[in-house]
Amino acid sequence: MDALAKDPFQNPPPYEKLIGDLSGAHSQRINIQDRLVYEVLQEEQIVRVLRMWTHYE
Structure with missing residues (x-):
């Protein structure tokens, strides 16, 4: 969560742009x-x- 707060587009870990409802x-x-x-x-x-x-659920 700390890394996400600093830079939500940091790679790695890879992120995906979502489509559809999200x-x-x-x-x-x-x-x-x-x-x-x-x-x-x-x-x-x-x-x-x-x-x-x-x-998966």
């Missing part, structure tokens, strides 16, 4: 099963976590 958000893997989905509010300089979950 268009405008980004995703980073936490581990092999779980991922973190967040959006960056540039003007407010805020990273808002939308989800932390597994997509």
